[in-house]
Amino acid sequence: MTGPQRKALYTYHYRRSRDQDARTAARHPVVIVGAGPVGLTAALDLASRGVAVVVLDDSDRIGDGSRGICWAKRTLEIWDRLGVGEEMVARGVTWKLGKVFLGDEQVYSFDLLPEAGHKMPAFINLQQFHVEHILVECAQQNAAIDLRWKNKVTALDRRNDGVRLTVETPDGAYCIDADWVIAADGARSALRDMLGLTFAGHTFEEKFLIVDVHMHADDIPTERRFWFDPPFHSGQSALLHRQPDDCWRVDLQLGADADIEEELKPERYLPRIRRMLDGRDFDVDWISIYRFNCRRIDRFVHDRVIFVGDSAHQLSPFGARGANSGIQDADNLGWKLATMLAGAADVRLLESYNDERTQAADENIGHSTRSTDFIAPRSPAERDLRNTILSLAPHADFARRMVNSGRLSVATIYDTALNTPDETPFDGSARLGMPVPDVPVTTSSGGSDFLLRQLPAGFVLLVAGEELPDLPSGVTAVVIGRDLQDADSLFRERFDATPGAAYLVRPDQHLAARWRHADADKIRAARDRALALI
Amino acid sequence: MARLLTESRFANPDAAYLALVEARRGLSQEQAAALDTRLVMILANHIGDVDVLRDALALAKQALPPSG
Secondary structure, eight states: OOOSOOEEEEEEEOOOOOOOGGGGGGGEEEEEEEESHHHHHHHHHHHTOOEEEEEEEEHHHHHHSSOOOOOEHHHHHHHTTOOHHHHHHHSSSEEEEEEEETTTEEEEEEEEOOSOOSSOOOOOOOOOOHHHHHHHHHHHHHHHEEEEOOOOOEEEEOOOOOEEEEETTTTEEEEEEEEEEEEOOOOTTTHHHHTTOOEEEEEOOOOEEEEEEEOOOOTTSSSSSEEOOOOOOOEEEEEEETTTEEEEEEEEEEEEOHHHHTTTSHHHHHHHHHHHHTTOOOOOEEEEEEEEEEESEEEEEETTEEOGGGGGGEEOTTTTHHHHHHHHHHHHHHHHHHHHHTTTSSSSHHHHHHHHHHHHHHHHHHHHHHHHHSSSSHHHHHHHHHHHHHHHHTTTTTHHHHHHHHHOOOOOOOTTTTSSSOOOOOOSSSSSBBBBOOOOOEESSSSSSHHHHHHOSSEEEESSSSSSOOTTEEEEEEETTEEETTTTSSHHHTTTTTTEEEEEEEETTTTEESSEEEEEHHHHHHHHHHOOOO | OOOOSSSOOOHHHHHHHHHHHHHHOOOHHHHHHHHHHHHHHHHHHHHHHHHHHHHHHHHHHHTOOOOO
């Protein structure tokens, strides 16, 4: 990143920990390194499952600059499970429409959530500092989370039964031992370097100017707008997103040969942005120039050190897949680690974190790379092909479908050994390996709510009707028609729920197995498979 | 799986060739290349099968003169 230093918006206080006075290193089941959105989500998830965590962060502040702004439906559902989803939505701006322009003509639009009956919207935009602030406030109120600011990990010593971390503080260094370390320390991960891991992939030469401007413009609808070759920025691309607090994100492609110093001069960028914003008054809040990488480390689990978020994978921003996939990493890891710590599963379950989230990373890197290649073709010959698609787009549907300004983040459908293959086909939008679709429900007290919000912790067996098979330990039944009512018949529709159908839902809400009629043996086998025990 | 058909498919191959030639007549090489790219996209979508497309690409690359 280039540009001015970030201002501190929220400052937190370093406090001396008892561990710093311990004669021998204190031991903790889980230490999370990094208090960004992914590390804090992992902390809240583990705490919700009864695991006490220590979170170390080398800073003591949340800086300004919007950075991540687009938070996808799946992220919001995960945060809702952790109790902060509604606050995020209330603080953010909600959107679901994307429009793509060629010049000043609209050539394509997409609706990311065309159906009703979901609690969470397709997307909200919310500055990352607001997200971090909400997560920190929530973590600080949680007695199971020990959040330590100005605690910088300077050394990592791998042992057979855990990891010893050396932590530098304003009071000097101390050591702590952890059964498990979660590396959530971002794209420039120090832990990744300490383990000497290769972070391999593709660096795009193209440079992009990213600006947050303050502007009052209620007449512009809340939607994602993307331009190829706009009149205000000839031959390049541009992106506009609304954020809360009259803040707007402007993203301008600069080309591979752009001179960074030159492009950061106000006389250079201000006229362009003024034309883009139709001459409205605005102030620049934050500005930066980026080049993008699409890359990942080979494995996300290295014995007792587990990588989540940007420390494990890095993406271009087109598609909002970076932070959103990091949140899904935390969601995938939390229940697995908690189950292992409780002795109900072994490292095979952790290996499934590696399998499922490297699969997700490859999918996200694929999308992110294809979008960036479309927006910034690598050669004149590739640019000709891209421009051909754009020139056909106003005339032919097939070309509009190829226009790629970013394929926006959705939950990964895990093709995983934890799934029990379907015995019979199912229609509906529910898919094996995917988070179960949300639907409106009526609770036993008559209140209106949504299914995902009503799922108990742990494994859940959703049953259509009242025929209840015997359940193995650790599985809670929710009978639709008894415990919850299918308020708009959308459970029946989205799950293809014929009477007696049963659905085994993992603790991260992904569908692990389903049957037209389940019995105790099938459910037990599916649960064992979802715990990687067989 | 569908396969790329390379046996002659036009009832009148000369008429098909003529249609392509006439479309290029009077165009610069650059304009013709742009036309061809559009044509490729339109016909590729008409075929609508990525395996057939890959076979066609392989055949086309085989026949590509060495760049010099």
